[in-house]
Amino acid sequence: MHVPDGFLAPQAWGPLWAAAVPAWSWGIWRARGLRDERTLPLLAAVTAIAFAGSSIAIPLPGGTSVHLTMIGLLAVLFGVPTAFIALTLVFTVQALMLGEGGITTLALHALAMGLAGSASAAAAYRLLRRRFETAGLFAAGFVGVAVPSVIVALVLGVQPLIAHGPDGTPQYFPFGLRTTLLALVPLHAALGVGEGLLTVAARRALDRLGRETLR
Amino acid sequence: MRDRVLLACYLAAVVAASLVHDPRVLAAALLLVLAGAGRRLPRVLLRLSWSVVPVLVLVSVGWWVADLLAERPTQAPLAAFVLRVLLITGLTLSVLPRIDPFRALAFSRGLTLLLVLGVSQALTLARLWQEMRWALRCRTAGRPRLRDGLRHAAAAAGMFVHKGLGQAGETALAMRARGWLDDRG
Numbered sequence: 001m002h003v004p005d006g007f008l009a010p011q012a013w014g015p016l017w018a019a020a021v022p023a024w025s026w027g028i029w030r031a032r033g034l035r036d037e038r039t040l041p042l043l044a045a046v047t048a049i050a051f052a053g054s055s056i057a058i059p060l061p062g063g064t065s066v067h068l069t070m071i072g073l074l075a076v077l078f079g080v081p082t083a084f085i086a087l088t089l090v091f092t093v094q095a096l097m098l099g100e101g102g103i104t105t106l107a108l109h110a111l112a113m114g115l116a117g118s119a120s121a122a123a124a125y126r127l128l129r130r131r132f133e134t135a136g137l138f139a140a141g142f143v144g145v146a147v148p149s150v151i152v153a154l155v156l157g158v159q160p161l162i163a164h165g166p167d168g169t170p171q172y173f174p175f176g177l178r179t180t181l182l183a184l185v186p187l188h189a190a191l192g193v194g195e196g197l198l199t200v201a202a203r204r205a206l207d208r209l210g211r212e213t214l215r
Numbered sequence: 216m217r218d219r220v221l222l223a224c225y226l227a228a229v230v231a232a233s234l235v236h237d238p239r240v241l242a243a244a245l246l247l248v249l250a251g252a253g254r255r256l257p258r259v260l261l262r263l264s265w266s267v268v269p270v271l272v273l274v275s276v277g278w279w280v281a282d283l284l285a286e287r288p289t290q291a292p293l294a295a296f297v298l299r300v301l302l303i304t305g306l307t308l309s310v311l312p313r314i315d316p317f318r319a320l321a322f323s324r325g326l327t328l329l330l331v332l333g334v335s336q337a338l339t340l341a342r343l344w345q346e347m348r349w350a351l352r353c354r355t356a357g358r359p360r361l362r363d364g365l366r367h368a369a370a371a372a373g374m375f376v377h378k379g380l381g382q383a384g385e386t387a388l389a390m391r392a393r394g395w396l397d398d399r400g
Contacts, residue, residue, distance in 0.1 A: 004267045005307070006300035010233060040325065041390065044332030045383035049375045051333070052340030068372060077376060089333060096316075099266040099308045103229050169292045171236055174278045198369050205373030 001152050001188065002094070002109065005102030009163030009172040012155060013104040020107035023115055024088060030081035046078050046086040051093060071144035072199045075118035076125045076137065077206075083122075087114035112151040120147040134200055141199030142192040149188030153180040218318040225310045232303050238291055241298035245305060252309035259308045267304045271297055336382050340375050347371050 008016075031039055053070035074083040088110040095101040101109055121144035128136030157177030160170040175183075235241055252259045278293050320326045351359060351367050359367070 004270065004300050005229060005303035006233060006296065008233075010230075013233070040328060041332055041383040041386035042380075044329050044386070045336055045379035047329075047333040048336030048340055048382075049379040051337045052344055052375050053372055068368065070372065073372065073376070089329070096307065096311050099262050099304050102303065103226065103307070104233055104303075165236075165292065169287070170278075170296075171292060172296065174274065174281070174293075174296070179277075198365065198372065201366065201369030202372035202376070205370045206376050209373055209377045 001113065001149060001184070002091075002101040003105040003152060003156065005104050007102075007156065007159070007173045008105055008108065009159055010104075011162045012159060012172075013107060016107040016111060016155075020110050023111060024085070027081045027085045027088075027115075031085055042078070043082060043085060043089075046074060046082055047089045050074055050083075050086050050090045054090065054094075068198060069113065069117075069145055069195060071113060071117040071148070072121040072125075072137070072140035072142070072195060073202055075121040075144060076140050076199070076203070080115070080118045080122050083118040084110070084114040087118065108152065108155055112148040112155070116151055117144045117148040120144065137200045137203050138196035141196035142189075144199075145192035145195045146185070146189050149184045150181070153177070153184040156180045156184075218314045218316075219322070221310065221314050222319045225306065225314070228306055228310075229303055232299060232306065235299065236292075236295050238294040238298055241295055241302055245298055245302045248302060248305045248309055252305075255309060255312065259305060262308050263301065263304055266308075267300055271300055332386060336379060339382065340378065343374065343378060344371060347374070 031043060050070050053068050053073075071083070071087065074086065078086075088106075091101055091106055091109040091114070095103055095106055121140040124139035124143045125136040128139055154177065156173050157175065157180035159173040160176055163171045165171060232241070232244065235244075249256060249259070275293060275297055278296075282293075316330060317327060320330055347367070347370070351363070355363060
């Protein structure tokens with residue numbers, strides 16, 4: 001889901017950056033700022049957890065694997081603002097240090113995965129947790145991947161419509177909505193099932209660790 | 216100061232490159248960037264090859280086939296697209312290792328501290344992940360089953376959260392002991 005620099009037209013990344021800046025301000029404000037003695041270490045820890053978590057491979061049948069996003073788990077455990085800011089920091093480090101994603105596409109990644117992904121994951125968990133906690137955790141992991149994939153597919157798919165030459169030739173990402181939705185959403189829905197299962201299992205493992213530490 | 220200026224120049228170059236559509240200009244700029252990479256060139260090329268080249272090949276072949284079927288001659292836009300992506304990623308991979316992020320962010324105490332804490336904890340967790348992978352390999356004769364792999368990944372994610380929260384608590388206490396609250400005015 002990491003879109004490289006050069007795939008999005010300025011007509012797309014400009015407004016996305018304009019929307020992301022107030023969203024980041026909101027996230028920092030809701031996470032009680034960068035000057036609080038408890039918030040700052042927690043934010044750093046969640047960023048480190050998300051960064052290290054992205055190196056965990058979810059094994060798939062057939063011997064292949066995909067990387068964990070931890071969007072659902074972070075949103076459930078730490079809330080949307082903290083997860084949003086931490087994931088943004090992870091995307092920044094990935095773009096600047098590893099060349100994964102990009103600077104112009106950073107706002108898309110932050111808004112789609114960091115904000116919409118964690119907000120939908122937290123909402124799904126809240127909706128289900130009272131009666132079906134396990135289902136709520138699974139749903140959080142699933143929608144934390146599925147919702148961002150729809151948003152990324154929509155943004156990529158409108159590129160030929162908003163940025164083309166006089167003869168209609170695309171100047172940036174060339175494929176329309178039908179192709180991007182078909183290519184990205186079913187694949188990420190399948191990955192979301194793995195992420196959902198892992199969110200449930202990780203929460204159980206965390207509970208066990210907590211009980212063992214208290215003993 | 217040098218790091219901040221370099222970072223600002225890099226960001227301006229990324230924005231400028233994303234506005235150019237002439238393949239000749241983009242190709243010349245890419246050659247300049249690769250020439251400027253110096254001794255880092257092999258590493259830059261290697262990183263380029265696994266970070267963007269696979270997705271670029273996929274998109275380019277799809278674009279080329281679609282145009283071929285529609286009998287549209289679009290070599291120039293396709294070349295501009297590919298060169299632009301390679302240029303910006305090449306720029307990122309060759310310029311950013313020359314910038315010290317701690318010095319570039321020195322204008323904000325909160326951001327610097329966040330970076331220091333985040334990087335140090337990420338390194339600790341990365342080491343933990345490596346140890347857990349070795350432990351799984353030591354415990355398992357042959358290739359781990361899918362179920363073992365899933366349980367291992369979940370345990371690692373749980374351990375990351377557990378250890379990360381512990382580190383956050385310790386850091387908060389250390390910051391309090393060093394007067395983080397008192398010297399804020």
